[in-house]
Amino acid sequence: MNFSSKILEEAVDQVSQLPGIGKRTALRLVLHLMRQPEHNTDALSDALLKMRHDLNFCKKCHNVSDVEICEICASHNRDQSIVCVVEDIRDVMAIENTSQYRGLYHVLGGKISPMDGIGPQDLKVRSLVDRVKNDGVTEIIFALSPTIEGDTTNFYIFKQLDGLEVNTSTIARGIAVGDELEFADEVTLGRSILHRVPYENSLKN
Amino acid sequence: MNFSSKILEEAVDQVSQLPGIGKRTALRLVLHLMRQPEHNTDALSDALLKMRHDLNFCKKCHNVSDVEICEICASHNRDQSIVCVVEDIRDVMAIENTSQYRGLYHVLGGKISPMDGIGPQDLKVRSLVDRVKNDGVTEIIFALSPTIEGDTTNFYIFKQLDGLEVNTSTIARGIAVGDELEFADEVTLGRSILHRVPYENSLKN
Known part of the structure; x- marks a missing residue:
């Protein structure tokens, strides 16, 4: 892509480094931000910086958490x-x-x-x-x-x-609730038979 | 979605306000940034801020440009x-x-x-x-x-x-190069006949 502005090119380059976002999508997103009020971009930028620098993880389970123990x-x-x-x-x-x-x-x-x-x-x-x-x-x-x-x-x-x-x-591995049996893969179907549960148990939920 | 952290929630909220990006995609992108080195997020944030605040438009044609006249x-x-x-x-x-x-x-x-x-x-x-x-x-x-x-x-x-x-x-509106005639919509096909060009002209490119 030929950009008429280095600043625009840099923004598109950075956004397109996110997974699943190509250059064209990145350009679309950047142009969207360009058309929105400035404080939208400021808020996005702030939230990302805060997330990256201030986010803590629970000391016990390592889940994200704002406090020491989640x-x-x-x-x-x-x-x-x-x-x-x-x-x-x-x-x-x-x-x-x-x-x-x-x-x-x-x-x-x-x-x-x-x-x-x-x-x-x-x-x-x-x-x-x-x-x-x-x-x-x-x-x-x-x-x-x-x-x-x-x-x-x-x-x-x-x-x-x-x-x-x-x-x-x-x-448990097995057939998903609502799935058709005939479309299940054989490994999953095999396991669902191998690890069958008493019928009374299946009534509990 | 139930977030265990307000900071994470704010980041996901902000990213999901971009067009075509839902909450799940936003979470995926934010988690990606979380796993990358901090300077990646800094660079992304900087580039977006710079784009939004410093980008200029050509005084003549209004295309984006780093100088006054593109x-x-x-x-x-x-x-x-x-x-x-x-x-x-x-x-x-x-x-x-x-x-x-x-x-x-x-x-x-x-x-x-x-x-x-x-x-x-x-x-x-x-x-x-x-x-x-x-x-x-x-x-x-x-x-x-x-x-x-x-x-x-x-x-x-x-x-x-x-x-x-x-x-x-x-x-010119017409059938795209490489397109099958039978799949063209009738308006386009109609215009392509109405606005036909001399055969010699079509040989030029």
Whole structure:
């Protein structure tokens, strides 16, 4: 693209470095900001800087939080003995939205992925083991994506927990509610039969 | 969405106000910035602020420019007597990319659109008329989108130019190069027959 202004080009370059945003979309967004009042751009810029510099993470579960120990970890209404291990904060939000879980979380910050150069040392695994040792955690629920990386990470953590008094489980894999059976992939369908639940249990929700 | 941090929520809110970006995409972009080094967010924020506050427009054609008169208007290699009227700077970039046009531009900054509250007074029409009067412009090419708003704007400008010594033309409407005839809409196909060009002319490019 030939820009008639270096300032415009720099803005488009910066915006197009965001994932999933190409040069054309970046230009569209920048032109939008150009047409809006100046304080809109100021507010956007402020919010991004504040997010990047002032955002804190819960000392316990590593979820984003404005205070040292996040609301969930500090809550007396949550079961402190169960910890659900997730990849990032979006998973916490997704599970919280279900209102079905009353335990705590542990945000790993990613999955073991040699292709992306992410090893166990880049994830919050050690602090999870410490929580099991020191905080009276009796059950760990693995809720990572069912990919090779997710399974590898689960297994790595499982090995690290070896010898500790803690139960481990994974979230159920199966046919999504509302899905047609015939369109399910065979691995998922196979697991859903292998891990079938008593009919009475399925009536509870 | 339930955010565990007000700072994060504010950042996502701000990003999701950009056109075509919903809350989920905004969260994805913000989390991406969170994982990148701090100076990436600083650079993005700086570039946006600079774009919004320091960007200048060419005094003549209203294209974005870092100097008072843009490169195109100041060039001695361009035909100063032809002015192509476009909606915004993206159209200038698109036409420049074709390398087929050696005249000047005039960026209106939009189209007349009562639905969006944009009237003639919001567009750079007066300065276009002034250019025709004072700068020896002999031809105006309308290159607005072929919508009702575009046609209305063309006609409004055409009326404003009434009595001035200037030729007006519009860019050719027709079947796009490489398109299948059978899939063309009837208006376009109709116009392409009505405004057919001598076969020899079509060989020139």
